[in-house]
Amino acid sequence: xxxxxxxxxxxxxxxxxxxxxxxxxxxxxxxxxxxxxxxxxxxxxxxxxxxxxxxxxxxxxxxxxxxxxxxxxxxxxxxxxxxxxxxxxxxxxxxxxxxxxxxxxxxxxxxxxxxxxxxxxxxxxxxxxxxxxxxxxxxxxxxxxxxxxxxxxxxxxxxxxxxxxxx
Amino acid sequence: xxxxxxxxxxxxxxxxxxxxxxxxxxxxxxxxxxxxxxxxxxxxxxxxxxxxxxxxxxxxxxxxxxxxxxxxxxxxxxxxxxxxxxxxxxxxxxxxxxxxxxxxxxxxxxxxxxxxxxxxxxxxxxxxxxxxxxxxxxxxxxxxxxxxxxxxxxxxxxxxxxxxxxxxxxxxxxxxxxxxxxxxxxxxxxxxxxxxxxxxxxxxxxxxxxxxxxxxxxxxxxxxxxxxxxxxxxxxxxxxxxxxxxxxxxxxxxxxxxxxxxxxxxxxxxxxxxxxxxxxxxxxxxxxxxxxxxxxxxxxxxxxxxxxxxxxxxxxxxxxxxxxxxxxxxxxxxxxxxxxxxxxxxxxxxxxxxxxxxxxxxxxxxxxxxxxxxxxxxxxxxxxxxxxxxxxxxxxxxxxxxxxxxxxxxxxxxxxxxxxxxxxxxxxxxxxxxxxxxxxxxxxxxxxxxxxxxxxxxxxx
Numbered sequence: 001x002x003x004x005x006x007x008x009x010x011x012x013x014x015x016x017x018x019x020x021x022x023x024x025x026x027x028x029x030x031x032x033x034x035x036x037x038x039x040x041x042x043x044x045x046x047x048x049x050x051x052x053x054x055x056x057x058x059x060x061x062x063x064x065x066x067x068x069x070x071x072x073x074x075x076x077x078x079x080x081x082x083x084x085x086x087x088x089x090x091x092x093x094x095x096x097x098x099x100x101x102x103x104x105x106x107x108x109x110x111x112x113x114x115x116x117x118x119x120x121x122x123x124x125x126x127x128x129x130x131x132x133x134x135x136x137x138x139x140x141x142x143x144x145x146x147x148x149x150x151x152x153x154x155x156x157x158x159x160x161x162x163x164x165x166x167x
Numbered sequence: 168x169x170x171x172x173x174x175x176x177x178x179x180x181x182x183x184x185x186x187x188x189x190x191x192x193x194x195x196x197x198x199x200x201x202x203x204x205x206x207x208x209x210x211x212x213x214x215x216x217x218x219x220x221x222x223x224x225x226x227x228x229x230x231x232x233x234x235x236x237x238x239x240x241x242x243x244x245x246x247x248x249x250x251x252x253x254x255x256x257x258x259x260x261x262x263x264x265x266x267x268x269x270x271x272x273x274x275x276x277x278x279x280x281x282x283x284x285x286x287x288x289x290x291x292x293x294x295x296x297x298x299x300x301x302x303x304x305x306x307x308x309x310x311x312x313x314x315x316x317x318x319x320x321x322x323x324x325x326x327x328x329x330x331x332x333x334x335x336x337x338x339x340x341x342x343x344x345x346x347x348x349x350x351x352x353x354x355x356x357x358x359x360x361x362x363x364x365x366x367x368x369x370x371x372x373x374x375x376x377x378x379x380x381x382x383x384x385x386x387x388x389x390x391x392x393x394x395x396x397x398x399x400x401x402x403x404x405x406x407x408x409x410x411x412x413x414x415x416x417x418x419x420x421x422x423x424x425x426x427x428x429x430x431x432x433x434x435x436x437x438x439x440x441x442x443x444x445x446x447x448x449x450x451x452x453x454x455x456x457x458x459x460x461x462x463x464x465x466x467x468x469x470x471x472x473x474x475x476x477x478x479x480x481x482x483x484x485x486x487x488x489x490x491x492x493x494x495x496x497x498x499x500x501x502x503x504x505x506x507x508x509x510x511x512x513x514x515x516x517x518x519x520x521x522x523x524x525x526x527x528x529x530x531x532x533x534x535x536x537x538x539x540x541x542x543x544x545x546x547x548x549x550x551x552x553x554x555x556x557x558x559x560x561x562x563x564x565x566x567x568x569x570x571x572x573x574x575x576x577x578x579x580x581x582x583x584x585x586x587x588x589x590x591x592x593x594x595x596x597x598x599x600x601x602x603x604x605x606x607x608x609x610x611x612x613x614x615x616x617x618x619x620x621x622x623x624x625x626x627x628x
Contacts (some may be wrong), residue, residue, distance in 0.1 A: 032483040104175060105172075121182055121187040123179050130182050132194055135194060139171050139194075141194055141197075141198065142174075145193070149196075157190070157192070160186045160187075161190055163531050
């Protein structure tokens with residue numbers, strides 16, 4: 001455990017693809033899974049490496065970037081302000097659906113509630129005007145309707161299929 | 168491609184507008200029966216209420232319009248199946264359902280988001296004597312949160328046709344409640360004495376056509392003070408939708424000038440985010456908005472803010488709080504039945520909301536987009552049981568299918584070993600026997616949760 005006057009503590013995280021990350025303690029503690037690791041192993045040495053077998057380096061780097069910014073926002077009392085919205089909008093702007101999915105899986109595994117909430121919101125917005133086929137493919141859900149059944153389900157709310165974006 | 172866990176898919180579906188959810192029913196069978204289920208409907212509704220998403224205003228003029236709360240710019244026609252050329256009224260709004268009224272004989276429950284309509288059975292007005300005719304009719308609509316039922320209250324006031332005869336208070340009103348679950352009307356007897364004060368000339372004009380205000384599972388009306396009756400101050404009359412009985416509610420103790428206000432001030436009731444409010448008008452210049460922060464507790468009445476009449480208005484006679492802004496720093500108010508304004512709680516200033524088109528004068532009603540169904544309870548339950556049976560049959564006949572996986576993931580049972588036998592019991596499938604089946608289960612758990620929480624040897628026993 002860090003003591004007053006000591007240099008700020010660094011947490012070591014190791015990804016599935018073997019990369020070692022050095023993360024500031026407050027940022028790493030955003031990850032519920034890391035936090036509970038240290039809660040359960042109170043006497044863990046400072047240089048303990050926490051293995052993250054379900055996360056690879058690319059999404060982890062993205063998650064650290066997000067959490068670092070949000071920890072700072074909170075420290076500056078900027079939570080909920082325009083500054084945060086701007087950062088969030090920039091953060092997802094260039095991300096592909098596939099990248100978002102990787103991030104969401106990693107954030108889910110690491111159990112970061114705030115980020116998960118933001119990511120699901122983002123995906124919900126990307127999907128809301130999309131076709132059934134697009135969303136099916138996005139989630140990787142198999143269509144188990146027979147053509148007749150699907151036709152019947154679509155007929156129930158025909159108007160809900162109007163004004164859908166191109167895939 | 169990586170597979171997204173089901174609880175995340177659920178989360179994403181909860182954040183969709185109703186129209187998108189209805190479209191995504193066509194994704195798969197599992198998805199369809201899941202979003203049609205009561206649990207999802209509730210989750211979706213709670214998310215919308217909590218985050219103020221899917222929120223709209225219904226503007227009630229000669230025609231009905233709907234306008235998104237997020238943008239507040241362009242009202243669109245609210246097309247509805249009860250349309251008769253205009254004049255359809257909206258009585259209250261609760262969890263995405265509204266009541267449409269053309270006449271006492273032509274009433275319907277409507278969910279504007281799913282476009283589902285249910286016409287109400289006609290309940291004749293029982294006149295107490297031949298010399299009586301129906302006078303004011305008051306309605307109120309809301310949810311009974313205990314039975315998860317939706318109820319419409321109708322109060323018919325009688326008037327004597329012979330002007331020399333005085334109406335006896337014992338038969339001043341007929342009160343009936345319609346329940347969606349039973350699809351029938353029930354007459355309420357033992358009406359309290361104070362109900363007869365629920366009357367004033369022009370009551371319909373002054374009190375939102377007499378529609379009850381829904382807050383905390385009860386409907387509310389103002390029984391205005393009677394100038395000719397010195398001892399009768401303003402009252403709030405409440406009808407409890409759970410117990411189906413009337414109750415009086417205490418008004419705020421307005422501070423020093425309490426006597427003054429109670430006797431001389433015009434009052435109305437309103438609601439803001441589910442909490443009961445009273446609006447107290449002073450000299451047609453000021454309107455004080457009070458909120459009962461803890462329902463039924465007189466001491467919890469808190470003055471939220473005071474609106475001063477803007478210079479551009481002749482009077483400030485009607486003000487209704489509608490909703491807090493998403494940031495919580497402003498309150499949307501409807502003024503004089505024709506204008507929407509933002510009241511900035513910090514700067515204490517009013518700002519007009521500019522609307523393109525729509526009716527010139529209106530009453531606004533907040534309405535959340537929801538999937539709440541209108542099928543009456545019994546047939547719904549029956550239908551679900553039928554479907555459940557079929558599902559069970561299917562599951563017993565083949566190896567563990569996606570339905571089971573869905574069930575496991577959503578029920579949270581995967582992480583508890585006790586849950587396994589319950590789960591097998593519940594689905595009428597036998598617990599896995601032998602190493603092979605146990606391994607299959609184990610593999611399923613792994614697929615669901617990332618790891619197998621149950622020792623395979625334990626499953627086998």
